[in-house]
Amino acid sequence: MTSMRWRATLAPMQLGPLTFARRDEHRLLAGVAGGFSRQHGADPLVVRGALVVLSFAAGLGLALYAVGAAVAEPEGAPLPVAHPPDTRRNVAVAVITLGLVLVVRSTGVWLGDAVMVPLMIVVAGVVVLGVVRTDSGSGSAAGSSTQLAEVLSGRHARARVLVGATLVAVGLVIVGLGDRVSRTVRVGVFATALSIVGVALVIGPWIAGLAQAAAEERRQRIRSEEREAMAAHLHDSVLQTLALIQRTADDPRRTVTLARQQEHELRAWLYGTRAPSVDTFGGAVGQMAREVEQLYDVRIEVVVVGDAPMDDDLGSLCAALREACVNSAKHSGEESFAVYAEIGDDQVEAFVRDRGQGFDRAAARADRHGIAQSIEARLERSGGIATIESEPGGGTEVRLVLPRASRSESPMLP
Amino acid sequence: MTLPPVSAAAVRVVVVDDHALFRAGVKAELGAAVQVVGEAGTVHDAITEVLALRPDVVLVDVHLPDGGGKAIIEAVLREWPEAVFLALSVSDAAEDVVAIVRAGARGYVTKTIDAAGLIDAVQRVHEGDAVFSPRLAGFVLDAFSGHLPAPSDPELDLLTAREQEVMRLIARGYTYREVASRLHLSVKTVETHVSAVLRKLQLSNRHELSAWASTRRLL
Numbered sequence: 001m002t003s004m005r006w007r008a009t010l011a012p013m014q015l016g017p018l019t020f021a022r023r024d025e026h027r028l029l030a031g032v033a034g035g036f037s038r039q040h041g042a043d044p045l046v047v048r049g050a051l052v053v054l055s056f057a058a059g060l061g062l063a064l065y066a067v068g069a070a071v072a073e074p075e076g077a078p079l080p081v082a083h084p085p086d087t088r089r090n091v092a093v094a095v096i097t098l099g100l101v102l103v104v105r106s107t108g109v110w111l112g113d114a115v116m117v118p119l120m121i122v123v124a125g126v127v128v129l130g131v132v133r134t135d136s137g138s139g140s141a142a143g144s145s146t147q148l149a150e151v152l153s154g155r156h157a158r159a160r161v162l163v164g165a166t167l168v169a170v171g172l173v174i175v176g177l178g179d180r181v182s183r184t185v186r187v188g189v190f191a192t193a194l195s196i197v198g199v200a201l202v203i204g205p206w207i208a209g210l211a212q213a214a215a216e217e218r219r220q221r222i223r224s225e226e227r228e229a230m231a232a233h234l235h236d237s238v239l240q241t242l243a244l245i246q247r248t249a250d251d252p253r254r255t256v257t258l259a260r261q262q263e264h265e266l267r268a269w270l271y272g273t274r275a276p277s278v279d280t281f282g283g284a285v286g287q288m289a290r291e292v293e294q295l296y297d298v299r300i301e302v303v304v305v306g307d308a309p310m311d312d313d314l315g316s317l318c319a320a321l322r323e324a325c326v327n328s329a330k331h332s333g334e335e336s337f338a339v340y341a342e343i344g345d346d347q348v349e350a351f352v353r354d355r356g357q358g359f360d361r362a363a364a365r366a367d368r369h370g371i372a373q374s375i376e377a378r379l380e381r382s383g384g385i386a387t388i389e390s391e392p393g394g395g396t397e398v399r400l401v402l403p404r405a406s407r408s409e410s411p412m413l414p
Numbered sequence: 415m416t417l418p419p420v421s422a423a424a425v426r427v428v429v430v431d432d433h434a435l436f437r438a439g440v441k442a443e444l445g446a447a448v449q450v451v452g453e454a455g456t457v458h459d460a461i462t463e464v465l466a467l468r469p470d471v472v473l474v475d476v477h478l479p480d481g482g483g484k485a486i487i488e489a490v491l492r493e494w495p496e497a498v499f500l501a502l503s504v505s506d507a508a509e510d511v512v513a514i515v516r517a518g519a520r521g522y523v524t525k526t527i528d529a530a531g532l533i534d535a536v537q538r539v540h541e542g543d544a545v546f547s548p549r550l551a552g553f554v555l556d557a558f559s560g561h562l563p564a565p566s567d568p569e570l571d572l573l574t575a576r577e578q579e580v581m582r583l584i585a586r587g588y589t590y591r592e593v594a595s596r597l598h599l600s601v602k603t604v605e606t607h608v609s610a611v612l613r614k615l616q617l618s619n620r621h622e623l624s625a626w627a628s629t630r631r632l633l
Contacts, residue, residue, distance in 0.1 A: 263526075267504075299526075303552035303585045306559065338548060338587025342555070353587045397586075 020072055032068040041086040042093045049127040050097040053120050057104040094124075118171040125167030169193070237265055257297050264290055281314045281348070282307040285341050288322045296329035299336035306343035308404075313382040317348060317402045320386065323374035324352040324398040332356025332396060348402045355395040375400070425540050428452040428467060430460040430486060431475040431502070436525070440473065443529040448536055457481045461489045464497065470540050474519070476503035476510050487517040500539045508553050516616050521545025543605045544612035551584035554611055573611060580607045 020039035033051060037044040054061030101120070104110065172193045241262040248254045278284045282304040289300040308314065321339065328337045337354035375398065376386045384402035425448045429437050437453045444450060452467050454460035457480045464472055464486070472490070474483040483501055490497045501519040503510060504526075511522050520539040523532065524547060535545045546554070558573045573581065576597075583593045590608070594601045 301548050301587060303548050305552050305555045305585065340548070340552070340582075340586040342582070342585075351586045 029065075030069045032065055032072060035072055036068060041089040043090050043127075045127050046090045046093050049123045050093055053097055053116075053123050054100060054104075056116060056119055057101050058107070058109040060100060060104060118174040120171075121167050121174070122171035125164045125169075125171065128164040128167060233269065237269075238262060253297055257294070260299065261294060279310055280307045281310055281318065281341070281343060284310055284314070284318045285321065285339065285350075288318055289325065289339055292322065292325045292329055296326070297335075298329045300325060301336065301338045303339070304341045304343075308343045308348070313384075313402055313404075314348065316378050316382045317350060317384060317400060320375045320379045320384075320400055321350050321352065323378075324400070327398075328352055328354040328356065328396065331359070345404070347404055350400045350402075351397060353395065353397040358390040358392050358394045358396050360390075360392055425449065425471060425536060426451045426467070426469040427471050427473055427536060428454065428460075428464055428469040429473045430454045430464075430478070430483070431473075432456065432478050436475075440532070444533060444536070445529070447533045457485050457489075460486045464490050465493055468494070470498065471536050472497060472499045473536070474499050474501055476501055476514050483514055483519070484517040487514070487519060491518050498539050500535055500545060508556075511550055511553055512557070512615070515550070515612070518616070520612070522550050523547055524549070542609075544608045546581075546584050546608055546611070548585050548587055551581045554615060555581050555585060558614070573614065577607050577611050580604055581611060584608075 020035045033047040034044045036042075037047045051061040051065055054064060101116070105116070110116070172189055241258055245255050245258050248258065278287050285304055286302055289302045292298065293300055310318075321341070325337075325339065328334070332354040334354045334356040337352065337356070339350070339352050341348065341350040375388075379386045379400055379402065382402060384400060386401075387399045388396065389399070390396035427444065427448050427450050429440050429450055430453070431437050431440070432455045434455065437455070441450045441453070451469055452463045454463045457478055460472075460474070460478075472486075474486055476483045478486070483499075487497075487499050490499075499519040501511075501514045501522045502525055503514070503522070504524065515522060520542075521535055521544055523535050523545060527535070527547075538545050554573075555578065579597060580593055583596060584590075588596065590604045591601055593599075594604045597604070
């Protein structure tokens with residue numbers, strides 16, 4: 001299971017080009033750490049922590065930062081995909097840092113374990129305290145107040161704060177108890193630790209309250225933005241239509257058409273998470289029916305079973321279907337009729353049925369170019385068949401069948 | 415449409431909808447053919463009203479502020495299992511339709527239905543039949559289509575060839591009577607097939623049905 005997950009995520013884990021751009025927003029110095037982490041999927045805080053630790057190791061961190069600032073692309077340069085922060089990459093950065101520290105230690109240019117070990121533990125603690133974005137998803141640049149709110153109210157907040165605080169405390173204690181540390185330093189460290197605890201106790205609740213207020217404010221803002229967007233939409237659509245309807249009150253048919261158009265639009269807006277897509281046959285048929293409804297002031301009940309991506313053959317089927325709909329709209333004398341399409345594995349079947357006046361095909365053949373040309377010929381070119389059942393007074397049903405032999409495995413859409 | 419042998423005026427109906435305007439419209443439309451004995455605008459009112467009046471048919475809106483038609487149907491059926499519901503909706507979203515039918519509605523029609531169609535639908539559910547709109551028939555065909563994995567209970571999870579034929583014709587816009595004459599059956603047989611499909615839709619446990627309904631939003 002674990003190995004599966006690793007393998008599955010391996011592909012996007014390939015290192016991209018080593019280049020990265022300095023980042024302008026939320027930068028602390030030149031935006032090197034931010035740019036690097038954005039490009040390579042580590043948390044900026046981890047990178048910054050690593051740089052701080054390495055700066056104490058013979059100034060390696062400072063050197064790396066300078067090199068980074070020199071080789072980085074200027075801000076805003078177009079770059080390949082940005083990696084979202086990733087725990088494994090954070091761990092990788094930490095391990096590389098540790099390796100570099102050990103290398104520097106073996107060279108002898110070293111401040112001494114008494115300083116470096118506690119320093120690393122404290123930095124690790126600060127990083128754990130601050131890394132929020134890896135488990136809160138996107139890692140997009142949230143404002144500092146909301147980031148604070150997430151630290152304090154996030155899912156793993158308590159555990160994170162506990163671990164971070166413990167690491168910081170352990171680091172300070174090691175400094176305080178170290179043999180080679182002078183008494184003055186020891187007292188200073190303990191005094192600092194006590195002050196930090198005291199300050200935390202005093203202002204902790206206040207900060208928590210602040211964070212809560214910020215989160216609440218954010219919620220309110222989202223809500224009011226939502227409401228404004230909705231008001232704007234209703235104003236542009238529903239209110240306009242209602243105004244139009246009041247002016248066309250003496251023309252019932254026009255009123256009905258307006259109301260129906262608005263209904264379609266509003267419904268698509270309310271229930272359609274996706275815009276009515278014409279990339280699938282079902283979407284294209286729905287779109288076609290709406291167009292015919294608007295052009296001819298009719299109502300078409302559309303039912304589609306199954307679906308498939310659009311292709312040329314389905315395109316001509318849809319065009320033939322449209323022609324059949326237009327015929328029903330123009331000649332049946334009925335204001336409403338039905339379209340039914342079923343997409344199966346081996347064929348697509350579509351019907352247009354009205355209960356209108358019907359016609360006698362033998363008599364109508366001469367002047368009904370629409371049927372012969374647009375429906376039958378069009379469909380036959382794609383290997384399909386059109387049959388028309390109609391009798392005077394008994395309504396008309398057009399049946400269009402298109403075999404789909406070439407597509408043995410039909411990609412059913414979910 | 416065939417008129418039932420019982421006097422149509424005898425059908426007593428309660429209309430549940432949160433829009434007073436719509437209730438008034440339905441009342442006016444149903445006119446003399448159906449007797450509207452009560453109305454309600456909230457879930458709570460509807461439950462008390464229906465249990466007190468014991469109407470023949472309850473016309474219930476799918477979308478209501480505090481719980482929707484589903485809550486009413488479930489609450490009333492617990493107390494009075496013989497109650498008959500016909501669902502009315504503006505939405506036509508697959509998950510709404512399937513949910514309300516599975517809650518126990520005997521039929522489903524959209525609010526754009528004309529007066530004659532609505533009266534016919536009320537009388538039909540009153541006589542014990544199911545009312546399937548073309549849209550609902552399409553949903554059923556889609557939900558029970560053979561593309562899904564093997565059914566766990568073929569009795570409930572598959573449509574017979576005949577039932578599929580009937581559903582296809584209804585989806586194509588045929589009335590029950592037109593379906594009957596096309597398939598050379600009696601109207602009663604067609605009604606039996608539709609009722610069987612309704613039962614399958616209500617009782618089938620195939621989880622694809624609900625998964626399908628929530629992922630697919632046909633409009």
